[in-house]
Amino acid sequence: MSSDPEDDYVPWIQQFCESFGHDYFVPVAQEFIEDDFNLTGLSLQVPYYREALYTILDYQVETSEDAPTTNAGNGLRSGSGKRSDLPNKLLLSHSAELLYGLIHARYIISKPGLTAMASKFERSEFGICPRYYCDGMHLIPVGATDIPGQETVRLYCPCCSDIYLPLSSRYLNIDGAFFGTTFPGLLVKMFPEIENQCKLRINKVNQDNFGIRLFGFKIHESSATGPRMKWLRQYPALEEERREYAECELELPPANDGGVDMSVSEASEIEPDFDDDRTMASEGI
Amino acid sequence: MSAHGNNNEPFTDSSSDFTEYWIDLFLGIKGNEYFCDIDDDYIRDRFNLTGLNQEVAKLPTLVDIITDMVDIELQPEEHRDSLEHNARVLYGLVHARYILTQRGLNKMFEKYKNGDFGYCPRVNCQLHPLLPVGLEDLPRSTSVKLYCAKCEDLYNPKSGRHAIIDGAYFGTSFPAMFFQNFTHAMPVHSKETYVPKVFGFKVHEHSNLDRWRSLQRRKLETRLTGYGIDIHNTSGGFVEEAAPEARAETT
Numbered sequence: 001m002s003s004d005p006e007d008d009y010v011p012w013i014q015q016f017c018e019s020f021g022h023d024y025f026v027p028v029a030q031e032f033i034e035d036d037f038n039l040t041g042l043s044l045q046v047p048y049y050r051e052a053l054y055t056i057l058d059y060q061v062e063t064s065e066d067a068p069t070t071n072a073g074n075g076l077r078s079g080s081g082k083r084s085d086l087p088n089k090l091l092l093s094h095s096a097e098l099l100y101g102l103i104h105a106r107y108i109i110s111k112p113g114l115t116a117m118a119s120k121f122e123r124s125e126f127g128i129c130p131r132y133y134c135d136g137m138h139l140i141p142v143g144a145t146d147i148p149g150q151e152t153v154r155l156y157c158p159c160c161s162d163i164y165l166p167l168s169s170r171y172l173n174i175d176g177a178f179f180g181t182t183f184p185g186l187l188v189k190m191f192p193e194i195e196n197q198c199k200l201r202i203n204k205v206n207q208d209n210f211g212i213r214l215f216g217f218k219i220h221e222s223s224a225t226g227p228r229m230k231w232l233r234q235y236p237a238l239e240e241e242r243r244e245y246a247e248c249e250l251e252l253p254p255a256n257d258g259g260v261d262m263s264v265s266e267a268s269e270i271e272p273d274f275d276d277d278r279t280m281a282s283e284g285i
Numbered sequence: 286m287s288a289h290g291n292n293n294e295p296f297t298d299s300s301s302d303f304t305e306y307w308i309d310l311f312l313g314i315k316g317n318e319y320f321c322d323i324d325d326d327y328i329r330d331r332f333n334l335t336g337l338n339q340e341v342a343k344l345p346t347l348v349d350i351i352t353d354m355v356d357i358e359l360q361p362e363e364h365r366d367s368l369e370h371n372a373r374v375l376y377g378l379v380h381a382r383y384i385l386t387q388r389g390l391n392k393m394f395e396k397y398k399n400g401d402f403g404y405c406p407r408v409n410c411q412l413h414p415l416l417p418v419g420l421e422d423l424p425r426s427t428s429v430k431l432y433c434a435k436c437e438d439l440y441n442p443k444s445g446r447h448a449i450i451d452g453a454y455f456g457t458s459f460p461a462m463f464f465q466n467f468t469h470a471m472p473v474h475s476k477e478t479y480v481p482k483v484f485g486f487k488v489h490e491h492s493n494l495d496r497w498r499s500l501q502r503r504k505l506e507t508r509l510t511g512y513g514i515d516i517h518n519t520s521g522g523f524v525e526e527a528a529p530e531a532r533a534e535t536t
Contacts, residue, residue: 130406130441131438131441132430132438132439132441142481144408154408156481161480161481161491161494162408162409162479163407164406164407164408165408165412167406167443181482181485184481185481188481189483211437212432212461213457213461214458214462214465215458216457221505222512222514224468224519225464225471225521228474228505228509228516228521228522228523229436229437230437230501231498231499231505232438234501236497241497244497244500245494248497248500251496
């Protein structure tokens with residue numbers, strides 16, 4: 001298709017990526033969309049698939065509004081056979097966005113897509129992690145599911161390996177499936193320097209400083225308000241913990257059935273811990 | 286004509302006898318949404334100001350300005366800016382002390398309920414309201430952070446206006462004191478975690494770490510149960526899915 005004749009002609013893809021709230025998207029390469037293999041199965045998910053595809057590729061598409069006046073009585077659609085299949089403009093633009101989003105989810109896990117998203121990531125275009133100890137780590141968009149229409153886009157922080165809501169509400173109507181569940185895991189694997197950045201940040205934080213204090217005293221875990229979520233951000237540090245970590249390689253070691261041994265072996269671990277906290281005079285608080 | 290009137294009015298207002306309360310003006314400034322109003326009596330009580338004369342100069346004048354005993358407009362012009370600035374610092378430092386008192390805590394509880402401090406951005410916390418906290422009690426060291434009681438983690442404020450507020454205006458003890466006082470506000474912690482997946486498969490090292498972390502959690506649960514503490518679906522405890530035996534019975 002020639003784009004020369006009109007000066008102010010903006011391709012659909014560019015228009016879509018530049019519109020409000022769509023700044024997480026990268027433009028998908030034309031060749032990627034034109035390759036039918038990449039679109040396998042999408043025709044079942046998107047209504048008016050052909051028309052939507054043509055819209056994305058800037059081909060001429062006939063909509064019900066464009067249809068010649070033989071269709072004068074708008075109500076009598078069933079009467080005019082072929083014409084009744086034509087979508088109206090609103091429906092078509094919705095289909096096109098859905099199709100583009102689903103193609104986008106596939107494109108960004110291909111090599112050129114990953115590279116394009118990686119440079120967006122580098123420029124911190126998806127925002128930074130709101131968590132204080134992640135120290136401004138850049139975020140990666142992710143979907144909670146690959147099925148469209150279920151969850152909006154979330155942001156994955158490779159440093160704390162957790163997902164967050166976008167800061168701005170403008171992203172709250174963007175479907176998570178347009179980024180897919182696979183993308184962040186793959187991006188981090190493809191660009192190991194991301195992991196290195198994270199390791200630096202993790203090592204910087206002293207885990208002992210975690211937790212809230214009252215007039216300088218830590219609160220004991222036996223208090224309802226005590227620290228009970230430390231495990232959420234914990235990393236194996238001690239020799240013993242590394243051993244446990246290795247044990248967890250394939251499955252969680254059996255729990256309560258073997259609880260007798262476990263509690264015995266644990267009791268020896270707990271006691272120094274418990275004494276330690278008691279010297280903090282925190283149990284009265 | 287009306288435009289002229291509008292232009293003149295705010296000008297005459299500020300210089301006339303009619304003045305708004307300093308505290309109300311201060312709280313109305315954009316970015317000061319985290320602060321609550323302090324009772325006049327609390328600020329006037331010298332005992333509550335112990336030690337603060339080391340942080341700000343001309344303490345008595347500042348107290349008079351905050352409590353509207355003295356109009357700042359009557360002060361020599363060259364001092365006005367620094368007085369206003371110091372008054373705000375003093376208000377912040379007194380605020381850190383005030384919010385640990387019963388009255389202050391109650392006011393902050395209202396703000397917490399209204400979500401004035403924002404909500405936790407972590408997906409698994411399901412928009413749990415946050416509390417402001419300082420990392421240091423000394424002024425001019427770090428800015429204010431937000432504490433989520435559900436994941437027990439610290440977050441940066443969403444807005445840049447809030448990110449520049451001194452953490453010392455809230456203090457390090459505030460969240461702990463808050464939950465000592467309002468134990469019922471302590472949420473039930475969620476056990477849910479996120480493990481990245483590639484093509485539906487969990488990424489191994491993340492999955493390994495996640496298993497190790499849930500092992501740590503299980504150890505904590507065993508310890509707590511050992512103390513005789515109920516942690517199932519109680520505040521401060523953990524969300525508990527139906528026990529496996531119970532589920533087996535229903536199926």
